[in-house]
Amino acid sequence: VVGATVAASLLLVAWRMYVIHVGVFRLRLEFEKEALVTLWRRGRRVGLASIFGIVSNRSDTVLLRALSGATETGLYGVCFRLVNGALTVAGAAGYALFPNVTRSLQMKSNSRSLRLFVALPVLLGALLVVGVGLLSHLPVWIFGDAYTLSRPIMTVLLVALSLQISSQYVAKGLIALGHERVLAPAQALAATTNVTLNLFLIPRY
Numbered sequence: 130v131v132g133a134t135v136a137a138s139l140l141l142v143a144w145r146m147y148v149i150h151v152g153v154f155r156l157r158l159e160f161e162k163e164a165l166v167t168l169w170r171r172g173r174r175v176g177l178a179s180i181f182g183i184v185s186n187r188s189d190t191v192l193l194r195a196l197s198g199a200t201e202t203g204l205y206g207v208c209f210r211l212v213n214g215a216l217t218v219a220g221a222a223g224y225a226l227f228p229n230v231t232r233s234l235q236m237k238s239n240s241r242s243l244r245l246f247v248a249l250p251v252l253l254g255a256l257l258v259v260g261v262g263l264l265s266h267l268p269v270w271i272f273g274d275a276y277t278l279s280r281p282i283m284t285v286l287l288v289a290l291s292l293q294i295s296s297q298y299v300a301k302g303l304i305a306l307g308h309e310r311v312l313a314p315a316q317a318l319a320a321t322t323n324v325t326l327n328l329f330l331i332p333r334y
Contacts, residue, residue: 174309178300181316185323186213192324196331204279207268212286219253219294223301231305250298254291261287 149155190209194202226249229242257264265283268276300312 171304171307171309174313175304178309178312178316181313181320185316185320188320188324189327192327193331196328204268204276205282207272207276208279208283208286211267211271211283212290216290216293216297219249220297222249223298227301227305230302234302234305246298246302250295253294257287257291257294 190202190206193205223246226242226246229240230246232238233240233243261284264287265280268279268283303309303312
């Protein structure tokens with residue numbers, strides 16, 4: 130997995146160097162102090178929020194392994210990877226729309242990109258909730274009958290996924306509006322709540 134990740138990163142770097150070399154994109158290096166200060170001021174807030182988000186999303190498996198058995202951790206880990214992959218794909222559309230959404234919000238224009246940005250999380254969330262009964266069988270379909278007991282876990286994670294997708298798009302919208310300062314406190318609260326509930330509920334269930 131590590132080797133594949135490194136290889137993919139190197140290929141991406143090579144591709145970027147090629148498109149710059151042939152003139153598809155022109156590389157212009159300029160030092161603009163005001164732009165860098167603004168980027169640092171806003172970027173550090175988003176970065177801090179991302180750290181809290183990682184803690185919130187990744188602590189489940191760590192605490193489950195520490196407070197429960199290997200079987201439960203394995204079943205949860207498989208479901209988590211499937212759901213996390215789906216979240217990444219759903220988020221990719223948001224990243225693609227983000228530049229146009231930012232311009233639309235700044236210009237107060239009801240563009241098609243903005244409407245799609247608002248509609249996507251609602252549509253995806255509704256599809257997940259409606260299809261949860263069918264999608265909860267995914268681990269069994271992919272990995273076999275040994276993962277039959279994962280269905281309740283997958284059901285809970287799919288419902289959570291529908292909320293995470295909406296949360297992810299709301300966060301992008303806040304950044305586009307220049308309100309990223311609220312992200313770090315919100316993610317810190319989410320991480321604290323998640324860890325606390327895991328510590329309380331895992332030993333009991």
